[in-house]
Amino acid sequence: MSTIVKTVERAAVQALVDHYYDSVADPEERIRTLRKIADVIPFFYKDISKEQIEGLKQDVADPESRTMQFLNALLENADPAYAKKMIMTLGFEAALKGTKTIRKNREKYNCNIPWLILFDPTMACNMHCIGCWSGTYGHKSSLSFEEMDRIVTQGKELGVHIYMLTGGEPMVKKDEIFELCRKHSDCFFAAYTNSTLITEEVCEQVRELGNLTFLVSIEGTPETNDARRGIGHYDAVMKAMDLLREYGIIFGTSICYTRNNIEAVTSDEFLRLISEKGAHFGFYFHYMPVGNNAVPELMPTAEQRLAMIDRIRYIRSSESDIPFYPMDFQNDGEFVGGCIAGGRNYFHINSNGDAEPCVFIHFSDSNIKDKSILEMLQSPLFRKYHEGQPFNRNHLRPCPMLENPQYLRQIIEETGAHQTNLESPESAEHLCGKCDSYAEKWAPVAEEYWNTHSHPARVYGNYSEEKQNHPELAAFEHAD
Numbered sequence: 274m275s276t277i278v279k280t281v282e283r284a285a286v287q288a289l290v291d292h293y294y295d296s297v298a299d300p301e302e303r304i305r306t307l308r309k310i311a312d313v314i315p316f317f318y319k320d321i322s323k324e325q326i327e328g329l330k331q332d333v334a335d336p337e338s339r340t341m342q343f344l345n346a347l348l349e350n351a352d353p354a355y356a357k358k359m360i361m362t363l364g365f366e367a368a369l370k371g372t373k374t375i376r377k378n379r380e381k382y383n384c385n386i387p388w389l390i391l392f393d394p395t396m397a398c399n400m401h402c403i404g405c406w407s408g409t410y411g412h413k414s415s416l417s418f419e420e421m422d423r424i425v426t427q428g429k430e431l432g433v434h435i436y437m438l439t440g441g442e443p444m445v446k447k448d449e450i451f452e453l454c455r456k457h458s459d460c461f462f463a464a465y466t467n468s469t470l471i472t473e474e475v476c477e478q479v480r481e482l483g484n485l486t487f488l489v490s491i492e493g494t495p496e497t498n499d500a501r502r503g504i505g506h507y508d509a510v511m512k513a514m515d516l517l518r519e520y521g522i523i524f525g526t527s528i529c530y531t532r533n534n535i536e537a538v539t540s541d542e543f544l545r546l547i548s549e550k551g552a553h554f555g556f557y558f559h560y561m562p563v564g565n566n567a568v569p570e571l572m573p574t575a576e577q578r579l580a581m582i583d584r585i586r587y588i589r590s591s592e593s594d595i596p597f598y599p600m601d602f603q604n605d606g607e608f609v610g611g612c613i614a615g616g617r618n619y620f621h622i623n624s625n626g627d628a629e630p631c632v633f634i635h636f637s638d639s640n641i642k643d644k645s646i647l648e649m650l651q652s653p654l655f656r657k658y659h660e661g662q663p664f665n666r667n668h669l670r671p672c673p674m675l676e677n678p679q680y681l682r683q684i685i686e687e688t689g690a691h692q693t694n695l696e697s698p699e700s701a702e703h704l705c706g707k708c709d710s711y712a713e714k715w716a717p718v719a720e721e722y723w724n725t726h727s728h729p730a731r732v733y734g735n736y737s738e739e740k741q742n743h744p745e746l747a748a749f750e751h752a753d
Contacts, residue, residue, distance in 0.1 A: 286313065312326070314369070317372070339591050346548070346596035347523060351521050352480055356521075356523060359523060370434075378431050389433065389435035393443075394415065395442075395445050396441040414624040420626060420642070427645055431647065435463075436460060438463070442469075444464065444471070444475070451485075455482065461484050466488065466490065468513035468514075476520040488526060489510055489552065511550065525552055528556070529557075530560065530573060539585070541595065545595055555599055556599075556602055557600065559573065559675070562707040569707045572711055578603075610734050611665065612664055614631035615631070615659065616655050616658065623635070626642045627640050634681065636701065638689070654684070654690045657688055661673065661684070676716070678706075682705050
């Protein structure tokens, strides 16, 4: 019966998506269709309020709203067939059906069940960026197709329908990735890439698949980008963006901000450039001093990070006319309830199969070669994450490494998790020691900002029962 119900539900949503695209010449009909899609959401999310749905419907009804400006920019040059597949896998399979299943399994198993899984097909890479932690795994480390298939198959059983690929350079194994996308057409895949291996042939296959996109790494101007990534990389990124836009592939950016490039990668000029190239969304990542080849001096100053918070929120606001939607992995904690790692919303499987709580925290107590995804999430290491989240009531201090290094020290000591850096071992003490000074300097700045600004109230926290009922976490004095 459940299969029949899902088939009917999927067909109904697919019909709405098709109608939206068929109504390209009738803006009012498109708005009516989007409002109908909004009416579908409560069937899958019982905790969403009527007020929230009405707010969404009003937002999509205004062609000048930030939501509609972003949606129109995103779909303007998209290949219709590609966009429809993307919407169905991300919207229906992942956001609607998948999330519902995930929430049920969180209650059933009393552990973190993620919304997405990040894994490394290989650590091989054709580049050697300054301060990059990933290359320290060694280029001989790779997941087999069978292991990648096992990750996705087991993940789907828990409700997970989004998979992000990093490394290394994932496109080194493009043929296996394409095969994985074809086999799991009900999932969506996003590959973090240096873009140098994106060709016309690749774009043709990706457009046909419809369930794979790219997050292109770029770090500002030709000067700031190539200083870390090597001469010629900026030009390669520009060429790749042009190809992706030409083939109607929706794609985004992955931007690591450092002390040296933070102004360049958030400037109006830079954001207008990449949006004109076809990138209308992207993830910003705070530089993490991970690995023995890390450069702690690249970490932004407290003043730079504070300015970053206001800058990102301005770009997302109605005051900005730049058609780009940025997400800040480190500073958007209040919108996702703090740290999302450890399986709370995501976790990482490295190219050796080790389950790591975060892509930046290279410690593990389980491996896909001898444990299932569920067994990984129930391991002592991941249990500690589940019990500890949120690690700080101030969601501008979410990370148990960067802002609360005392917690990562404790977690590793209590669980006995082993380090997973296959080339140059790094102890928890060595890693956390690089964060102590940063955490101390950021704490008073973050506290002042947190206590002088309002924050959105969260309906669904996804914490352990003990933390959910904790008096300091159950409600926020500064919530809107």
